[in-house]
Amino acid sequence: MAGAILENLSTKKLSFFCLCLLLVQIACFLVGGLVAPAPSSAHNILTTKCIDPSFSLQKWFQPHGPHACDKVRDFDEATKRGIFADWIVFSAQVPHRPNTMHRSFQYMLGVLVMDIGYSDEDGKHLAPNAAVTLVVRLGYKDTDDGEFQELVSVNETRKLECVFPFTEDKVGYHYSCEPLPLFELGSVHHKHYLINIRMPITKDKATGALTNTNIGSPEDLHVVIIHQNGGFTTVWMSIKTIMFPIVLLITIWFWRRVKTQGKPSVLLERTIFALAIIMSILNFPMEWLTFWVEVPFMTLLSDIKQGAFYAMLFSFWIIFIGEHLMDQTQRNRLKVYRRQVASIIFTFFCLFIFDVCERGVQLVNPFFSMWNTDKGYRLAMAFIILAGICLCSYCLFLLFMVYQVFKNISMRRATLPHMAKARRLHYEGLIYRFRFFMIFTVLTAIFTVIFFIMSQVLEGHQKAGESISSVQYTSGFYTGVYGMWNIYVVAVLVLYAPSHKKTASTSNGEGSEGSHVEFDIDVPSEGRPTDPVVAGSLTEAYQLLSKTATE
Amino acid sequence: MELKVWMSLCLIFGSFAMRIGHVYASGMWWTLGTAYTFAEDQIFDYPCRRIPGFQNRQLRYCEQNEEFVPTVAEGAKQGIDECQFQFRGRRWNCTTIEGDESVFGKILQFGSREKAFVNSIFSAGVAHSISRACSRGDYIGCSCDTRHQGPADNPHHIIPNATWRWGGCSEDVEFGLEFSRKFISPKEHWTRARVIMDRHNDEAGRKAVADSLELKCKCHGISGSCELKSCWWQMVPFRRLGAKLKDKYDSAAEMRVVRQSDPRGRVEVLEPKSLLYKPPTKADLIYYDPSPDYCRLDPELGSLGTVGRTCNRTSDAIDGCQLMCCGRGYNTIRRQVVERCNCQFVWCCKVVCDECVRNYEVHTCK
Numbered sequence: 001m002a003g004a005i006l007e008n009l010s011t012k013k014l015s016f017f018c019l020c021l022l023l024v025q026i027a028c029f030l031v032g033g034l035v036a037p038a039p040s041s042a043h044n045i046l047t048t049k050c051i052d053p054s055f056s057l058q059k060w061f062q063p064h065g066p067h068a069c070d071k072v073r074d075f076d077e078a079t080k081r082g083i084f085a086d087w088i089v090f091s092a093q094v095p096h097r098p099n100t101m102h103r104s105f106q107y108m109l110g111v112l113v114m115d116i117g118y119s120d121e122d123g124k125h126l127a128p129n130a131a132v133t134l135v136v137r138l139g140y141k142d143t144d145d146g147e148f149q150e151l152v153s154v155n156e157t158r159k160l161e162c163v164f165p166f167t168e169d170k171v172g173y174h175y176s177c178e179p180l181p182l183f184e185l186g187s188v189h190h191k192h193y194l195i196n197i198r199m200p201i202t203k204d205k206a207t208g209a210l211t212n213t214n215i216g217s218p219e220d221l222h223v224v225i226i227h228q229n230g231g232f233t234t235v236w237m238s239i240k241t242i243m244f245p246i247v248l249l250i251t252i253w254f255w256r257r258v259k260t261q262g263k264p265s266v267l268l269e270r271t272i273f274a275l276a277i278i279m280s281i282l283n284f285p286m287e288w289l290t291f292w293v294e295v296p297f298m299t300l301l302s303d304i305k306q307g308a309f310y311a312m313l314f315s316f317w318i319i320f321i322g323e324h325l326m327d328q329t330q331r332n333r334l335k336v337y338r339r340q341v342a343s344i345i346f347t348f349f350c351l352f353i354f355d356v357c358e359r360g361v362q363l364v365n366p367f368f369s370m371w372n373t374d375k376g377y378r379l380a381m382a383f384i385i386l387a388g389i390c391l392c393s394y395c396l397f398l399l400f401m402v403y404q405v406f407k408n409i410s411m412r413r414a415t416l417p418h419m420a421k422a423r424r425l426h427y428e429g430l431i432y433r434f435r436f437f438m439i440f441t442v443l444t445a446i447f448t449v450i451f452f453i454m455s456q457v458l459e460g461h462q463k464a465g466e467s468i469s470s471v472q473y474t475s476g477f478y479t480g481v482y483g484m485w486n487i488y489v490v491a492v493l494v495l496y497a498p499s500h501k502k503t504a505s506t507s508n509g510e511g512s513e514g515s516h517v518e519f520d521i522d523v524p525s526e527g528r529p530t531d532p533v534v535a536g537s538l539t540e541a542y543q544l545l546s547k548t549a550t551e
Numbered sequence: 552m553e554l555k556v557w558m559s560l561c562l563i564f565g566s567f568a569m570r571i572g573h574v575y576a577s578g579m580w581w582t583l584g585t586a587y588t589f590a591e592d593q594i595f596d597y598p599c600r601r602i603p604g605f606q607n608r609q610l611r612y613c614e615q616n617e618e619f620v621p622t623v624a625e626g627a628k629q630g631i632d633e634c635q636f637q638f639r640g641r642r643w644n645c646t647t648i649e650g651d652e653s654v655f656g657k658i659l660q661f662g663s664r665e666k667a668f669v670n671s672i673f674s675a676g677v678a679h680s681i682s683r684a685c686s687r688g689d690y691i692g693c694s695c696d697t698r699h700q701g702p703a704d705n706p707h708h709i710i711p712n713a714t715w716r717w718g719g720c721s722e723d724v725e726f727g728l729e730f731s732r733k734f735i736s737p738k739e740h741w742t743r744a745r746v747i748m749d750r751h752n753d754e755a756g757r758k759a760v761a762d763s764l765e766l767k768c769k770c771h772g773i774s775g776s777c778e779l780k781s782c783w784w785q786m787v788p789f790r791r792l793g794a795k796l797k798d799k800y801d802s803a804a805e806m807r808v809v810r811q812s813d814p815r816g817r818v819e820v821l822e823p824k825s826l827l828y829k830p831p832t833k834a835d836l837i838y839y840d841p842s843p844d845y846c847r848l849d850p851e852l853g854s855l856g857t858v859g860r861t862c863n864r865t866s867d868a869i870d871g872c873q874l875m876c877c878g879r880g881y882n883t884i885r886r887q888v889v890e891r892c893n894c895q896f897v898w899c900c901k902v903v904c905d906e907c908v909r910n911y912e913v914h915t916c917k
Contacts, residue, residue: 037718042769042783044723046686064688079902096688099715111769113785121902172636172790179769219788222686226769226781231717303773355773452778 006436006495007429017494021487028239028483033476036235040228044113047090047197047221049073051083060139060148061091061196075219085212090197092223100191103291104230107299110182110195113222116175116215118164126175126216130160133211135198136367138183140190148194152183154367160215175216179224183366186296186359188227195223232475237285239479243486244283247493251276254493261498267332271319272492278312279489281305300359304352311348313485314394315341317441321401324434325408340397347390354383405434433496444488451477580604580735581631581654581673583624597624612733616692622684623677623734630676633793634669640870642845642857642877645669657853661840662748668800670749671756671836674735675792678760682727682786693726722784724764728757744808744819744839751821751837758834759795763787796836804831806839846877857916864914876916884913 009017050061050069061069069091072078078088094108095101101108112134116126134156139148162177164170199212255273258265265273282305289295318340323332334341354370358380361368370376412427419427454473580602597620599605599613613620631654634645643665648656659666685693714720736753764784772778806821821839823830831837843849848856862872862881872881888911891904 039779040771040781041719042781043719044686044783044785045688046683048687093688095715096685097691099720102716104716109769109771109781113767115788117788172788174788179767181769184771222785224767224769224783226771229718306773351773 004429004433004496005499006433008499009495017491021491025480025483025487029476029480031235031239032479033471033473035231036472036475036479037229037231038472039232039475039478040226042111042224042226043095045092045094045096045223045225047092047195047223049078050089050091050196051087052089053087055086055200057135057137057153060137060194061089062148062194063091063093064097066145075217084201086198086200088198090199090221092195092197094193094195094223094225101188101193101227102230103187103189104233105188105227106233106287106290107228108185108188108193109226110184111224111226112158112180112182112197113224114160114177114180114218115220115222116160116162116177117217117219118166118170118173118175119217120171124217126160126162126164127214130162130214130216131157132160132180132199132215133157133202133204135200136182137194137196138366139194139196140192141194142191144192148192151193152366154365156367156372158372174219181369181371182223184359184362184369185366186299186362187290187294189290189294197221197223233287235475235479236482237287239482240283240285240287243483244280244285247276247283247486247490248280250490250493251280254497257497266323267334268319268323268496269498271316272496275312275316276489276493278309279486282309283486296363297359300355300363303355303359307348307351307355309485311344314344314398317398318344318394318401320437321398321405321434324405324430324437325401340394343390343394343397347387347394350383350387350390354380354387402438409434436495437492440488440491444484447484448481451480580623581627581669583620583627597621609734616730616734618690618692619681619684619730619734622680622689625684626677626680626731627673628676629680629789630669630673633676633789634672636790637672637793637797640863640866640868640875642860642869642875643842643854644860646855655853656855657851658843660853661842662745662838663840663842664800664803664836664838665842667748667752667803667836667838668796670752671759671796671799672793673756674731674753675756675760675796676789677735678724678727678731678757679786679789679792680727681730682724682760685723685726693723693730724760724784724786728761731757742813742816742818744821747819747821748806748837748839751831751833755799755834755836756796759792759799760786762834763792763795799834799836803836803838804828805841806831806837808839844877860916862914862916864912872914872916879917881914881916884915886911886913 006014048063048069049072050063051072052059052061052069060067063069063071069089072081072083072088114132119125135154136156137153138151140151141148158180160177160180162175164173164175166173199215199218201213202211203209204211251273254276258269258273286301287298290298295301315337318337319334322337358368358370370380409431412431416424416427454477583597583602599610599617599620602613602620605613631645631647638645643658645655647654655665655669659669681693684690732754736750764786766782767785768780768782770777770780772780805824807824809820809822811818811820821837824839843852843854845854846857848854848858857875857877858879860875862875863870864872864881864883867873869875888909890907890909891902892907893905
C-alpha cells in the first residue's frame with residue numbers, strides 16, 4: 001500500500017479530523033447516558049396461587065380481571081381447605097395492569113425465583129441436589145378482553161441450588177436460592193402474556209420416584225421478567241440509523257478511491273473494505289422490522305452479526321500488522337495469514353454453534369437452555385473453552401507480531417540514514433502509519449475496557465430507596481462503545497485510503513506538487529525516539545523533506 | 552357470607568363509632584388487623600370512615616385509596632402475628648385485647664418501648680403487604696409509579712404506559728413504603744412528643760424494610776455473559792424484619808421530653824436521655840416512658856400480669872419460670888397429648904403423619 005492519506009495530511013487537518021471524531025464519540029456517550037434509560041429492566045412478579053382441581057391444561061388461569069381464577073392466599077389456608085399440591089397453579093400475567101408489552105422491548109427473559117421456607121418438621125427439608133419439575137404454559141393475547149392463545153406448553157426440570165445461610169432463628173426464614181432461568185423469547189410481539197406454572201406430584205417415568213417431593217416447603221414463586229427498555233431501543237436504533245448511511249457512504253468513497261488508483265487493490269485495502277462492509281451490515285437498522293413483523297430470530301441474527309464483526313476486526317488487525325512487518329517477505333496474499341485467520345474463524349464458529357444450539361432451539365422451545373442439563377452444560381462449556389483457547393492463542397500471536405514489528409522498526413531506524421531517500425521515505429511512511437494505527441487501536445480497546453469497568457462499578461453501588469441517578473452509565477457504555485467502533489472504522493477508512501498525492505510515496509520525489517505537505521514526526525509522541533542518532537537522522541529526514549517541498 | 556362478616560365487624564367495632572375522640576390518633580387503625588381474615592371468597596369490606604382515629608388528611612388519603620384497605624388490614628394482621636411471635640417468651644407477649652380499639656390495651660398509651668416496637672412492626676407490615684400486593688399485580692394504582700424516567704419535557708403529566716414503555720417502572724416496594732408513610736404517618740402535629748416518637752418509630756419500621764431488600768441479578772449478555780445484567784430488589788420474609796426490629800427494640804434509645812417555646816406556642820422536643828450513648832439514628836427505635844415490669848395485673852397501666860402464663864423450667868432467660876413468674880413460683884401439670892409424628896410432606900398442603908402419644912409437663916406461673 002503506497003502513500004495513505006494519513007501521511008499526506010497536514011497536522012492541522014489531522015487534528016481537526018481527530019477532533020471531529022472525538023466530538024462524535026462524546027455525543028454518542030452522552031446520548032446513551034442522558035437520553036436513554038437503562039438498557040433493560042427487570043420486573044419481579046409475585047405469582048398468584050390459583051386452584052384447579054380438574055388439572056386442566058386447556059384452561060387458562062388469570063390472576064386478575066373478570067376471568068380471575070379461584071385463589072388461595074397461602075399454603076396454611078390451602079392445608080386447611082384440603083387442597084392438594086397438584087391443584088395449585090402459579091399464575092403470573094405480564095405485564096401488570098394497566099400496562100401492555102410493546103414490540104420495542106425486543107426480547108423477554110423469564111426467571112423463576114422460589115421462596116422456600118425453612119422448616120423443622122419432618123420431611124419438610126430441602127434435599128441437597130433437589131430438582132423441581134415444572135409444567136409451564138405460556139400464552140399471549142393482544143386485546144384486553146380476548147382469550148389467551150397458547151404459545152408453548154412444556155414439561156421442564158430445573159436443578160435447585162439453595163443454601164441456608166442462617167444459624168439461629170430458622171423457622172420462617174427462607175433458603176437462599178439461585179434464580180432459575182425459565183424462558184427466553186426472541187421477540188415481544190404481543191401485548192399480554194400469561195404464565196401458568198404447576199409443580200405436579202407424579203411418578204417419574206425414568207426413575208419411578210415421585211417428582212417434587214424433596215423440594216422442601218415452597219411458599220411463593222416469583223417470576224422475574226427482563227426485557228429491553230423501549231427508550232433504549234429507540235435511542236439505539238436511532239444511532240444505528242444515523243451511522244448506517246454515513247459509514248456506507250465513506251465505504252463507497254474508499255472503494256472508488258482504491259479503484260481510481262489505476263492499479264490492482266492490495267490485500268490491506270481489501271481487508272479494510274471488508275471490515276467496513278461488515279460494519280455497515282452491523283449498522284443496518286434491521287430491528288425496525290420487529291415493530292411490524294414478528295421476527296423471533298432477531299437476537300440470533302444480531303449475535304451472528306456482532307460475532308462476524310469481531311471476527312473481521314481481529315482478522316484485520318492480524319493482516320494490518322503483518323503488512324507492516326517490514327521484513328523482506330512479500331505478503332499481500334490472504335494465504336499467508338491462513339493460520340491466524342483460521343483460528344479466528346474457528347473461535348467464532350465455536351461461539352456460533354453454541355449460539356445456534358441455544359437460541360436456535362429456543363425458537364422452537366423458549367424454555368430450552370443448554371445450561372439446564374448436565375450434558376448440555378458440558379457441551380456449552382466445551383464450546384466456550386475451545387473458543388477461549390483459540391482466542392488466547394490468537395492474542396499471543398498478535399502480541400508476538402506487534403513485538404516483531406517494533407523490533408523491526410528499531411532496526412530500520414538505525415539503518416535509515418544510510419538508505420536511499422525514496423526507500424527511507426517509504427519506511428518512514430510505514431513506521432508512521434503503523435504507530436498511528438497502534439496508538440489509535442490500543443486507545444480504542446483501552447477505552448472499551450475502561451467504559452465497561454466504569455459502568456459495572458457505577459451501577460453496582462445502587463442502594464434501595466435511593467433515587468436512580470440521572471446518568472445511565474450502562475446505556476452510555478453501550479452507545480459510547482458502539483459509536484467508538486464505528487468511529488474506528490471510519491478513521492481507518494479515511495486515513496488509510498490511498499492518497500492521490502505522490503510526495504510521500506516511492507515516486508523518487510519527482511513530483512513536489514503539494515507545497516503544504518508535511519511529514520510530521522511529532523504525532524506519535526509516545527514513541528519519541530530517545531536514541532540521539534535516530535533522533536538526529538529523523539530531523540535530518542524532516543529537513544530534507546521540507547527542502548524538497550520548498551524547491 | 553358477606554352479611555355475616557359485616558355483623559361480626561359491627562359487633563367488634565360498634566363501640567368505637569361513639570368514642571372516636573382525640574385520645575391518641577396513632578395506632579387505632581391497627582384494629583384492622585384483628586378484623587382481617589382471608590378465607591375462601593369472603594370479601595373484606597371496611598370503609599375508611601369506620602376506622603377509628605382517622606381524621607382529616609389521613610381519612611382523605613384513605614378514602615382516595617379505599618381499595619387498598621384490605622391489604623392494609625393484612626399488613627396489620629401480619630404485624631400483630633409477628634409481634635406475638637417475637638415476644639412469645641416475654642412477660643409482655645403482645646396480647647391483643649378483644650374490643651380494645653388500640654388492640655393491645657392501655658399499655659400503648661404511654662411512650663414505652665413496647666409501643667415503639669408495635670409502631671415500627673405495623674408500618675413495616677403495611678409497607679410489606681402493600682409491596683407484595685403490588686408485585687402480584689393486585690391493584691392498578693401501584694403497578695407503575697409516577698416517577699418520570701422518560702424525556703424530561705413534561706414532568707407533571709405522565710401517562711403510565713409511556714413511562715413504562717420508555718424506561719420501565721420503579722420497584723413496587725417504593726410504592727409500598729410511600730403508601731405506608733402517607734397512610735400511617737400524616738404530616739400533622741409535629742409539636743407533641745407522642746407524635747414525634749410515633750413518627751420516628753414508624754419510619755424506623757419502614758427503614759428496616761428498605762434496608763433489608765436484597766439485590767438479585769441475572770446476566771444475559773451474549774452466551775450468558777455478564778456484559779448485560781439486570782437486577783431487581785427482593786424483599787426478605789417478614790420474619791426477618793420482625794427479628795431485626797426486635798433487635799432494635801432491645802437496643803432502643805431512651806429519650807426525654809424537652810418543652811420549648813416557639814412562635815407557634817409550646818413545642819415538645821425529644822432529646823437523648825444519656826449523652827454516654829450514641830444518639831439514635833433513623834433506623835433506631837426511641838421511647839421516653841419507662842415500661843412497667845408487667846408482673847402484676849394493672850388495668851391502669853394496661854399490664855396483664857403473668858399469672859397463668861406457661862414458662863420454661865430449664866431456661867435462665869426471660870422465658871424461664873424464675874423470671875417469667877417474677878419469683879412467685881409456678882404450678883406443674885402433667886399432660887398427655889396425641890401428636891403428629893413421622894410426617895411425610897408433599898410440598899404444598901398434604902402432610903401424612905403417624906400419631907404418637909407424648910407425655911410432658913406444663914409449668915404455669917402462680
